[in-house]
Amino acid sequence: MDHPRKVRLAAFLRDVWDEGRTDAVGTYLAPRYTIHHDPGDPWDGRELDVSGFRDRLIQSRAAFPDQRFDVQRMFADDDAVVATWLWQGTHLGDLPGFPATGRIIRMSGATAYFFDAADRLTGHWQITDRLGVYQQLMAGRTAALTASSP
Incomplete structure (x- = not known):
C-alpha cells in the first residue's frame, strides 16, 4: 500500500x-461529505457536514457495534481510491423489523472514496450486497420465531 491516499483510507x-471513533471523523473528512450513490442507505444522495457524518456513524454501528471491514484490494486514480471489501458484524442491536439476534452477518461491496486537494474525504459511491444482508436477517428472524414457538 504505497499510495498515500490508500494509507489514509485504510486508517x-x-x-x-471498525473502531467507531466519532472523535476521529473530523481528522479524515472535508467540511462537506456527499453520499453520491449508496442504494438502500438512508443517507443515499445526501450531503453531510462532519457532525451529520458522526450521527450517521453512530446510527450505522448501533446494530453491529463490533463490525469490521476486511479490505481486499485498493485502487488509486486521480482524486479517488476504490476499495473492495468484506464486512461482518454481530447483530446485537435492533433494526426496523429485525430484533437483535446475536448472529454474525456478512456482506461484500466496493466503494469509491473521493478526496480533495488536502487529502480529506469528500464523499463516496458504493455498491453492496444488501440483499444478502436482508436474507441473513430474515433467516435470523425465522430462527428466533421458530425457537420461541411452543
Whole structure:
C-alpha cells in the first residue's frame, strides 16, 4: 500500500468504521461529505457536514457495534481510491423489523472514496450486497420465531 491516499483510507476505515471513533471523523473528512450513490442507505444522495457524518456513524454501528471491514484490494486514480471489501458484524442491536439476534452477518461491496486537494474525504459511491444482508436477517428472524414457538 504505497499510495498515500490508500494509507489514509485504510486508517479511516479502521479508526472510524471498525473502531467507531466519532472523535476521529473530523481528522479524515472535508467540511462537506456527499453520499453520491449508496442504494438502500438512508443517507443515499445526501450531503453531510462532519457532525451529520458522526450521527450517521453512530446510527450505522448501533446494530453491529463490533463490525469490521476486511479490505481486499485498493485502487488509486486521480482524486479517488476504490476499495473492495468484506464486512461482518454481530447483530446485537435492533433494526426496523429485525430484533437483535446475536448472529454474525456478512456482506461484500466496493466503494469509491473521493478526496480533495488536502487529502480529506469528500464523499463516496458504493455498491453492496444488501440483499444478502436482508436474507441473513430474515433467516435470523425465522430462527428466533421458530425457537420461541411452543
